Amino acid sequence: MNPKTMFSKHILRSFLLLLLSCIAWQACKKSDFEQAELGDHTAEFAFPLFTTDLKLKDLLFNVLNDTLSGDTIFINPDNTMTLFYSGDVAQKPATDIFKFIESGLVPLSSDTVSNPIQTPNGVSISQAKLSGGTMSFVFSNPLSDTITGFFEIPELNRNGEGFKHPFILLPNEQNRVFGSFDMNGYELNSSSNTLTFQYAAYLPNGTKIKVPNQANGFPNVFAVFLNLKFSYVQGYWGYQLYPLTRDTIEIDINQTDLRGDIKVVNPKVTMRVRNSWGFPTRGIIKYLSFIGQNGEELQLQGTAFQNDGTNDYADFAYPSFIAGELGQEKITDIYMDESNSNIADIFNLQPTRLVYEVDGVSNAQLDPNLIGFMTDQSVLGLQMRVELVLEGSAKNFGAEQTLDLNFDGFGSLDSANIESVEFKLVSENGTPVDINAQIYFRDEAGTDIDSLFDAGAKNILNAAPVNNQGIASGVTRTETFIPMTAARFDRIRTTKTAFMKAYFTTAQGGTIPVKLLADNSSTVKLGIKVKKRLTGE
Amino acid sequence: MVNILKPCKTAFLVFFCALRLSAQQELMLHTMSDVWHSNTTNPAFFPENKKFILGLPGFGIDAVHSSPITFNDVFVKEGGRTTVNFSNIIDQLDPINELYFDQRYDIANLGVRLPGKIMLTAGYANRLSANIVYPKALPALLWNGNGPYVGQTLELGVKADVADWNEWSIGLGKQFGPLTVGLRAKYLTGISSLLTDPNHQFTAVSTSSDIYQLTLETDYAFYSSSIISAIDTAGLGVDITVVDQAKKLFSKNTGKSFDVGIQYKVNDRLTLDASVLDLGGKIKWNNQANYFSSHGSYVYEGQTLPGIDFINGVDSLDFDTKLDTINDIFNFTKTAGEYSTALPLRAYFGSSFKVGKRWVVGLSGYVNHRGVVGNTYAVGGSIRWKPKNWVSLGAMYSLNQRSVANLGFHLMLKPGPVQVYLASDNLLNAVSVKNSAAVNIRAGISLIL
Known part of the structure; x- marks a missing residue:
């Protein structure tokens, strides 16, 4: 073998050795993954926020019953509800x-x-x-x-x-x-x-x-x-005239600042007299009128009372001396409804209050042989009551509520890396009522910072289907997605209160009367998706 | 309050600890019976006419991922840093993915041919075997979050059998005419191990399509020795405390296994061989051996606000997500307790036929019986060319359960007493390890006298 061949052979051997070493090193070095960081990417996390069950009964208590202590919602055996607006009980000891x-x-x-x-x-x-x-x-x-x-x-x-x-x-x-x-x-x-x-x-x-x-x-x-x-x-x-009562009943269902169109089926006014005076007493109706939205008088007229040519009146039941009814209390109820009065027409005008004045007359019939009695416990009590069975229709009947907010729990979301969020509002509505709502997010000073829906109020609850009796017969699910940019979400996270304006419309656009039952309820749920940029740094 | 979006970085790393384990079956090495390190595939192999052999370091790796993802798909260069990126791989994953990995370091070994046609061998090697089955849902959830999987139940349970051990061996070979028989006994000292409990491998996360209520269920358990010392699920993240992996030559985790092999020269041209490796291979783990288990079911539906309070405005909308409760479901209990793992049982068979002075053709086969993954196999035909006494080139076509297109190669050089080689069952992944879903490479150096 000549020297040149020998040299080439050594060079070739060395080159091949080097090649083997390089391949082996390339195959085996670990530094890449040992120093690897998490790659930048966007991940999306979805989780629930809250669930609440809203009972129509509670909602009505809040909407209708938050100003006057005398108001009562009575749940009837068939779960219908009756709203009572009552005046003070005028109690007159004899x-x-x-x-x-x-x-x-x-x-x-x-x-x-x-x-x-x-x-x-x-x-x-x-x-x-x-x-x-x-x-x-x-x-x-x-x-x-x-x-x-x-x-x-x-x-x-x-x-x-x-x-x-x-x-x-x-x-x-x-x-x-x-x-x-x-x-x-x-x-x-x-x-x-x-x-x-x-x-x-x-x-x-x-x-x-x-x-x-x-x-x-x-x-x-x-x-x-x-x-x-x-x-x-x-x-x-003998005959004697004396004042019994004058009072006003506020009908606050019609007193909200928010406008609405409510029709109530078969409203009723009841005068109830509880009498333990032992002699005949006649109630003279000196004044009985509703006051309309603009202060106008809407006189309640009908056939429930008798008329003496000057005034409507009613003779109250009383415990009779002759009959030995000493110590008893006699009740007289006088009803005014659409069958004997113009109250239905009046309620279509959404009156705001009822004003009434009643005087009393003893022995109005001037019976010379009348023997009566009174005790130190004898009382005549008179109360007027407006009674509304919650059956009817409403269009855009409004209510308001303010809720405190606490977004502290989102603090750890590290908003710097949040790209966007999307709330999912789900309602499962078992009431025959649509709710169209907007929420205004407010700072500590009560200033509106933002609103939930960009394009105005939305239907967040759609009315449940109703049967031919106007009773909710199912549940309607409504899903509302509310996307937000990170900037907007950050802004809202600083707010302290949520001011909600809600507008209620009964089923089928408020065109048919529905019954609001005490066990009607809605479930409202909120979930959130958060898109976040994750980095290895 | 916890950071519910805390990246489970540790979980990522654990996942990639597995992913980075790539692999091979050493079929090509098995065809090179004159290469000293081929003795590891058959204890009857001993270079002809050589009396003393000192095996210097040899390295072999055989790794396969069931779906075609590569190192470079996952580890992406971005600027001056390497990042882990699942974006490129999730769509390529199968619903259930398998990953197996064998790694072998032959640190040193010795062979001596004694009179009477007796060969003695001794050696020390470090081996790692990993078999992992994981659902696509796991990296998908870790990477994408649960948002894209609303309305789905993601099963996340990973099956794993991973072990790293030292192998101290002593072997004896005896030539009986054309037949050579080899036997090797191995004393094993375990370094680390992780073995999932086959009876408790269920973990699932469901995200409801309603308002994303989360349902978490877990019935999951695994054994670990000297890998994981603690799992902290506080703060929703999963922080795994990993034991310092300082390699120890000896440990309290001990075991044994046996290799047997034969080589039979039918005539001057035809040679047959067969071997079974790691017979009875078992390691008993009792050093820092623990059983981690997590059992529970939890539904997180967010806050439940009383409707009456909501209506009356007396409550506040508190968005404290209270997901800390998830700790209760993912909380792993740790119980000290020893356990045993079996080594994968391997078997080779082969034949070679000399065609002229410089050409050899052969047929080889390989079977590997694994725990959680199942059996793997490979068969291949090879051709070898020795243009000079100091150089050998070879090629092999093989197929296995994953691929029918494996073209292997080898290069062996023997400048003087030094024997150095590089072999792979797949040429392409040997030169482009990071762009291959399977890696198979073997290299080593020896002194042969």
Whole structure:
């Protein structure tokens, strides 16, 4: 082998060795993946945020019942709901109307004085029961002899024992008071509406005398009664007119600032009188009108009341003395609905309040033989109530709500790398009501920062299907996707409150009446997708 | 509050620890019975007429991924850095993907031919075997998040049998006329292992199409020795504490296995051979051996707000996602306990036929019985050319269960007493490792006297 060949052979061997080494190294080096970082890319994460079940009953409580404490939603056995707007209960104790004189002084210029019972006009007492107060007799003795005797009121007795008490007056004794005597438990019986005050006085020799009057003619004997209380009074009640109540019922379903068009099926006004006065009372309807949206008067007219040519009136049921109904309460309900009044027409005009004024008249029929009674517990209560069964239709009936927000939980999303988010709002609506809503995100100062929907309010709940009775018969699912850029999401994350304006429209665009049932409910759920840029750095 | 979008970087890395394991079956090496390192495929192989052989380092790797993704698909150069990028691979993955990987470092070994046609061998090698089955859903979820999979249930359970061990061997060969019989006993010291429990391999994440409610179910468990010491699922991420992988020559994890082989020279031209490797191979793992298990079911539906509070505005919309609760489902319990793993059983058979002075043709076969992946096999026909005494070139066509188009090669040089070689069952992936879904390469150097 020549030197050149030998040289080439060594070069070739060396080259091949180097080639083998390079290939082996290339195949085996690990530095690439040991130092590898996560490649930049966008990942999308989806997770749920919240679920809430909204019961129509709760929603109505909130929308309709948040201003007046007297409002009540009553759930009927068939799950329909009735909304009651009630006025104050005007409770009139009989003693407020018919006041008897409780205190007084009766001079006895003779040994017997018949004094008329001080009663209200038109009332004469034949029997009464006293529950309190005192009675005293005051004597002065102008003589130099001792005077003995007794004094009495024959119309009064307690447990069969008459009101009769002895006295002794020393010679020239002045202003000697006998009593006071507790009158609780005494019965008064008088056929002439009078009380008889009398005494019998005797000198030491047994001579009956009348205590002489003073020189100026004033008697030296007086009967004094203080704070007499009657627990029962029986007698004749004549005609008497007196005020019972004047009140206003706010119909706040129609008082929201947000406009809407609500039609209520068969609204009703009820006057309920609870009466334990023991004599006939007539209610005179002096005023009964709704007030419209613009303050106009909408008079409630119908045939529920009688009319005396001047006023509508109603005679209230009462516990009868003749029938022995002492202590009972009689209820009188007077209904005004679309069958006997113009209330349906009035409610289509969405009245805002009901104003009513009622006076009372006793023995309006002027019965001369009427015997009535009253006790210290006798009360006549009158209440007006507007009753709306929640069945009807609504178009864009509005409500508002403010919710606190806390986006702190998104802090760890590292918004710098968020590219976009997309909320998914899902509703499963079992109510026959569409809800069209917009949410305004507000900062701490209450300033609107952004809104949920760019293009205005959206239907986030579509009404459930309804059957021919207007009752929801299924569930309607609505999905609403709300995409946001990262910048917008960041802006919203700074907000503190969400102000929601919601507009309710009943099924089929509010063209048919539906029934709102207490067990109607909707489920509202929110999920989110977040696109985030992930990097290895 | 947790960062629910925290990248599961550790999970990515664990996944790629597996992915980077690529591989080969050493079919070509098996056709080179005069190459000292071919003794690892058949203990009856011993270079003819050589009395003393010192095997210097040899390296072999055989890795295959079932779907055609490559190193460069995953590890992407971006500027001056290398990044892991799944974007290019997820669409290429099969619903269920298999990855197996064998790696062998022959650190040193010795062969001596004694009188009486007896050959003694001894050696030390480090081996790694990994068999992994994973669903496409796992990298897809890790990379894309759950957003694209709304309405789907993603099953994420990975099956794995990974082990790394030292192999101390001593062998004896005896020539009986045309027949050479070889036997090798191996003392194994385990370095690390991870083995999933075949009875608990279910993990699934479902994202509802409603409002993305998450349903997480797990019935998953695995054994680990000296790989994972702790799993922390706090903060939704999965932080895996990996044991420092300092290689130790010896450990408390011990085992044994046996290789047997024969070579039979039918005549001057035809030679037949067969071997079975790692017979009875088993390692008992008791060093830092733990059983990690996760069992539970959890549905996260977000907050439940009382409707009445919502309506009345007395509650606030608190978007605290409270996903920490996921810890409860993914929380792995750790129980100390030893376990055993079996080594993959391998078998070779071959024949060679000399055609003239410089040409040899052959037929070879390979079977590998694996645990979680199943059996793999390969058969191939080879041709070898020795233009000079110091150089050998060869080619092989082989097919296996994954591909019917494998064109292998080898180059062996023997400048003086030095024997150096490079072999692969697939020429293309040998020169372009990073662009191949399968890698098969073997290289080594020896001194042969």
